[in-house]
Amino acid sequence: MEKQEPTGVFFYNPKDTIPDPIDxxxxxxxxxxxxxxxxxxxxxxxxxxEGSLSTIIESxxxxxxxxxxxxPGIVKTLFSKILSLxxxxxxxxxxxxxxEHGIRKSSDLxxxxxxxxxxxxxxxxxxxxxxxxxxxxxxxxxxxxxxxGIQASLEIANSNxxxxxxxxxxxxxxxxxxxxxxxPTLDCAACILTPKMVExxxxxxxxxxxxxxxxxxxxxxxxxxxxxxxKARKVNVSTCIxxxxxxxxCPAQAPSEFDAGTAMRKAIYIPFPQAVPNKYLIDAExxxxxxxxxxxxxxxxxxxxxxxxxxxxxxxxxxxxGNIIVATGYKVFxxxxxxxxxxxVFPNVLTSLEFERLLNASGPTGGNITVRTQDKKGNxxxxxxxxxxxxxxxxxxIGSRDKNYNKYCSRVCCxxxxxxxxxxxxxxxxxxxxEYFIDMRSFGKxxxxxxxxxxxxxxxxxxxxxxxxxxxxxxxxxxxxxxLLSTIIENQVDMVILSVGLExxxxxxxxxxxxxxxxxxxxxxxxSNYNTNPTGTIKGGVLIAGTCQGPKDIPDTVAQxxxxxxxxxxxxxxxxxxxxxxxxxxxNIEHRINELTPIQS
Amino acid sequence: xxxxxxxxxRNELIQFGIGDxxxxxxxxxxxxxxxxxxxxxxxxxxxxxxxQMGLKDQLESSVEPWLCYYCGDCSKTCPRDANPGExxxxxxxxxxxxxxxxxxxxxFYTSELWELGFILVFAALVVISFxxxxxxxxxxxxxxxxxxxGVQVNAFAPIKIVEPFDLMMAFVVASLLISNILRMYYKIIxxxxxxxxxxxxxxxxxxxxxFHFAVQPKFSKCDDKRYxxxxxxxxxxxxxxxxxxxxxxxxxxxxxIHPIWHPQRILGYYATIGLLFGLGVAIVGRIQRKDIKxxxxxxxxxxxxxxxxLTATTGILVHIFRITGMPMATYISYIAHMSVLVPMIxxxxxxSKWSHLAYRPFAVYFTQLKKYAVPK
Numbered sequence: 001m002e003k004q005e006p007t008g009v010f011f012y013n014p015k016d017t018i019p020d021p022i023d024x025x026x027x028x029x030x031x032x033x034x035x036x037x038x039x040x041x042x043x044x045x046x047x048x049x050e051g052s053l054s055t056i057i058e059s060x061x062x063x064x065x066x067x068x069x070x071x072p073g074i075v076k077t078l079f080s081k082i083l084s085l086x087x088x089x090x091x092x093x094x095x096x097x098x099x100e101h102g103i104r105k106s107s108d109l110x111x112x113x114x115x116x117x118x119x120x121x122x123x124x125x126x127x128x129x130x131x132x133x134x135x136x137x138x139x140x141x142x143x144x145x146x147x148x149g150i151q152a153s154l155e156i157a158n159s160n161x162x163x164x165x166x167x168x169x170x171x172x173x174x175x176x177x178x179x180x181x182x183x184p185t186l187d188c189a190a191c192i193l194t195p196k197m198v199e200x201x202x203x204x205x206x207x208x209x210x211x212x213x214x215x216x217x218x219x220x221x222x223x224x225x226x227x228x229x230x231k232a233r234k235v236n237v238s239t240c241i242x243x244x245x246x247x248x249x250c251p252a253q254a255p256s257e258f259d260a261g262t263a264m265r266k267a268i269y270i271p272f273p274q275a276v277p278n279k280y281l282i283d284a285e286x287x288x289x290x291x292x293x294x295x296x297x298x299x300x301x302x303x304x305x306x307x308x309x310x311x312x313x314x315x316x317x318x319x320x321x322g323n324i325i326v327a328t329g330y331k332v333f334x335x336x337x338x339x340x341x342x343x344x345v346f347p348n349v350l351t352s353l354e355f356e357r358l359l360n361a362s363g364p365t366g367g368n369i370t371v372r373t374q375d376k377k378g379n380x381x382x383x384x385x386x387x388x389x390x391x392x393x394x395x396x397x398i399g400s401r402d403k404n405y406n407k408y409c410s411r412v413c414c415x416x417x418x419x420x421x422x423x424x425x426x427x428x429x430x431x432x433x434x435e436y437f438i439d440m441r442s443f444g445k446x447x448x449x450x451x452x453x454x455x456x457x458x459x460x461x462x463x464x465x466x467x468x469x470x471x472x473x474x475x476x477x478x479x480x481x482x483x484l485l486s487t488i489i490e491n492q493v494d495m496v497i498l499s500v501g502l503e504x505x506x507x508x509x510x511x512x513x514x515x516x517x518x519x520x521x522x523x524x525x526x527x528s529n530y531n532t533n534p535t536g537t538i539k540g541g542v543l544i545a546g547t548c549q550g551p552k553d554i555p556d557t558v559a560q561x562x563x564x565x566x567x568x569x570x571x572x573x574x575x576x577x578x579x580x581x582x583x584x585x586x587x588n589i590e591h592r593i594n595e596l597t598p599i600q601s
Numbered sequence: 602x603x604x605x606x607x608x609x610x611r612n613e614l615i616q617f618g619i620g621d622x623x624x625x626x627x628x629x630x631x632x633x634x635x636x637x638x639x640x641x642x643x644x645x646x647x648x649x650x651x652x653q654m655g656l657k658d659q660l661e662s663s664v665e666p667w668l669c670y671y672c673g674d675c676s677k678t679c680p681r682d683a684n685p686g687e688x689x690x691x692x693x694x695x696x697x698x699x700x701x702x703x704x705x706x707x708x709f710y711t712s713e714l715w716e717l718g719f720i721l722v723f724a725a726l727v728v729i730s731f732x733x734x735x736x737x738x739x740x741x742x743x744x745x746x747x748x749x750x751g752v753q754v755n756a757f758a759p760i761k762i763v764e765p766f767d768l769m770m771a772f773v774v775a776s777l778l779i780s781n782i783l784r785m786y787y788k789i790i791x792x793x794x795x796x797x798x799x800x801x802x803x804x805x806x807x808x809x810x811x812f813h814f815a816v817q818p819k820f821s822k823c824d825d826k827r828y829x830x831x832x833x834x835x836x837x838x839x840x841x842x843x844x845x846x847x848x849x850x851x852x853x854x855x856x857x858i859h860p861i862w863h864p865q866r867i868l869g870y871y872a873t874i875g876l877l878f879g880l881g882v883a884i885v886g887r888i889q890r891k892d893i894k895x896x897x898x899x900x901x902x903x904x905x906x907x908x909x910x911l912t913a914t915t916g917i918l919v920h921i922f923r924i925t926g927m928p929m930a931t932y933i934s935y936i937a938h939m940s941v942l943v944p945m946i947x948x949x950x951x952x953s954k955w956s957h958l959a960y961r962p963f964a965v966y967f968t969q970l971k972k973y974a975v976p977k
Contacts, residue, residue: 402680438628464629481629486647488633
């Protein structure tokens with residue numbers, strides 16, 4: 001085979017505590033197939049020390065040592081020393097790190113063998129295991145019309161390539177469209193986002209498919225065939241003029257998704273005034289005609305003939321694309337899962353997304369912060385004559401950093417809570433704001449400065465998470481421990497805002513199964529390499545961007561949207577796309593190693 | 602004032618129970634969810650901090666672990682699974698071993714061998730005294746007593762011999778327990794160099810001790826009142842029985858079978874029912890492990906429950922056999938009863954789980970003293 005320096009392979013596998021470890025004896029046999037391998041040691045097989053190993057190395061004339069194991073880097077310096085004690089080049093310690101390549105269980109054995117072979121032959125695994133490339137078709141599918149999907153679509157479309165942007169709801173814009181301000185710059189979110197949304201609508205290279213869902217993906221990288229469900233909108237998008245006469249006449253109501261349930265909308269509705277496309281759609285679940293077969297108030301009211309077709313059915317279309325960018329975003333933690341905070345029981349305990357709508361000038365209160373009051377029918381609403389709250393409490397880490405729910409940090413809650421505190425004081429200068437936090441994570445550019453600014457504005461920031469919210473004297477009593485003073489602090493407030501954490505959006509698991517990409521801990525879509533390839537997946541031609549990969553703020557989301565688009569443009573320019581990373585068989589990698597090994601004379 | 606850290610305390614504490622106090626990130630949820638945590642006496646978070654830092658002196662002078670009745674709310678809501686409730690439980694065991702000056706308590710808590718060994722030695726001593734020593738003094742029960750017919754406990758285990766031993770045991774146990782309580786007082790109140798408590802406050806607040814011993818109102822503040830009831834029945838039954846046998850043995854161990862309404866029998870039946878009910882709840886709970894307070898059982902918990910159950914059942918057997926007039930069965934169950942009862946009292950009362958019966962009300966009393974302490 002290849003001609004190489006005499007090599008010793010040391011398997012560093014002390015105390016395997018993982019449930020399903022890989023078979024090191026088989027790896028040992030595999031390593032011995034290489035003629036260069038003169039000696040193999042297993043950590044557990046014998047008692048060794050620096051002196052004994054260096055003697056063996058010296059007597060067997062071994063020139064280099066391959067350290068293989070889950071985390072072999074721990075003993076790298078030790079082996080450098082052993083080599084130098086034996087009078088050899090101390091730099092010739094080569095690592096075959098299994099953890100680094102995602103090898104964790106017995107079924108990963110072929111990949112472990114490939115990593116080991118690469119180390120023995122001194123070929124970088126990344127080069128040897130580079131997937132084959134496939135010819136790629138130029139069209140791209142972007143799943144999800146939030147800010148990540150919008151950004152990616154615009155980048156690709158502006159390079160003169162075709163993009164299908166598939167969005168599940170009636171409008172693009174995603175969660176960002178519901179926000180009032182962004183942190184830490186306090187830019188108006190809508191003012192940044194809506195121009196991009198309009199651009200998406202006007203760009204001839206973008207085929208916007210709102211109210212659609214991806215059903216199935218087949219084919220190979222570069223040549224995907226995507227089945228898309230066009231849900232019956234029941235309003236003709238090309239003829240609807242968005243006049244709103246239909247909604248005026250519609251008798252059926254449902255909670256508005258866009259307003260996070262803080263306001264009502266009609267069964268025929270436009271998600272929000274700046275929606276793209278700015279066309280109405282019918283929610284089949286609340287439409288009276290679809291339920292009872294009688295009503296048609298919208299059809300009668302519509303000034304455009306044949307625009308509304310209440311009998312329209314769902315359709316399936318098939319798209320041919322070369323690359324797919326997934327940007328399905330997140331959903332917020334369901335605060336009802338933590339009953340101690342009284343969400344869903346006390347009407348003035350709100351989640352952050354609800355409060356975001358309350359702050360927003362296009363929200364149910366026109367941007368006024370008011371408490372929920374009971375109307376004549378007994379419903380709790382943000383009425384026109386509702387009172388302003390005098391005191392508010394913001395509780396951080398609801399459903400985040402909690403082993404009972406999600407153990408990860410959701411990354412954005414600290415900052416948006418600080419933003420809330422600022423906006424509350426901006427609108428209600430006399431209000432008292434209490435923030436209960438565990439650790440303040442203001443980690444980004446300008447974030448710490450923003451935190452400083454909020455502190456100076458007079459917000460009471462309490463170190464210590466609140467444990468419960470109770471009703472007392474008609475107010476909400478928030479009880480928590482100030483851990484710095486070691487005292488119990490009980491504040492009676494008018495409104496409580498729960499800073500709920502982020503979770504992968506509803507259909508993440510389904511979509512991951514369709515696309516064949518794994519999920520990381522917490523359910524987020526798994527990137528192919530956390531550090532060096534955060535937007536790639538193990539599937540060729542499938543990229544991820546934004547919060548579907550993990551919790552992140554808007555700037556990071558936008559950056560990932562652009563990054564994923566750059567990958568797609570690269571593949572379009574080459575006309576090729578790389579295959580799936582984990583599918584290259586061991587024989588192919590061995591073959592590639594043979595090709596790459598320099599012939600030594 | 603600077604303090605000295607003793608990181609080795611953490612390793613010492615681990616021997617007294619389970620817990621992962623390094624997991625705690627000090628969010629304060631446990632303290633604010635706790636129905637018993639009050640200003641000035643906040644727990645569990647502050648105690649966890651003391652443990653993390655290894656502040657040995659502050660830990661030993663803490664009164665708070667005794668104020669916790671383990672409803673488990675803190676462990677349920679803890680976002681880090683640090684299990685603060687169980688940490689408080691471990692601290693109570695740790696403090697018991699610290700109040701004890703003989704060092705036996707620590708041995709019993711940290712080594713099952715020591716505890717079981719002592720139990721077996723005392724049990725063996727009891728059996729030997731009944732089978733060898735008493736017969737050598739002329740109190741044979743095998744031939745003569747059975748021949749005479751009828752149950753004659755006092756002929757077999759004469760009260761004039763049993764009672765002095767009984768009182769001696771009471772004296773030993775009481776002096777150990779009282780000395781431990783004095784050490785507890787020293788650590789919590791006396792040693793504090795910054796504050797002092799006047800004698801009048803000691804007298805004025807003394808009612809707390811009796812009241813909290815008898816009613817346990819702090820326990821009833823914990824969420825599930827049923828546990829308070831079962832624990833109270835257990836405690837009151839145990840206390841009645843304990844006083845009866847330790848102080849009024851001649852009145853309790855009689856040859857005559859009193860009518861059922863006689864106070865001796867009524868008290869005995871009440872104590873038995875209370876004991877069995879409380880024990881039943883504890884055993885079922887600890888086997889089901891549904892409630893968080895029963896999820897982690899230390900060896901000492903089980904030993905206490907087992908010994909108390911055995912004592913109660915053998916006591917019931919003695920009673921049944923005596924009433925039905927079965928002399929031999931009565932004597933054998935009497936020996937069995939004594940061989941469980943004696944080690945239980947000698948080991949559990951001053952050195953182990955039982956001692957909380959004394960420490961808890963004293964802790965409430967000391968808490969009151971601390972509240973009215975004035976600067977020196």
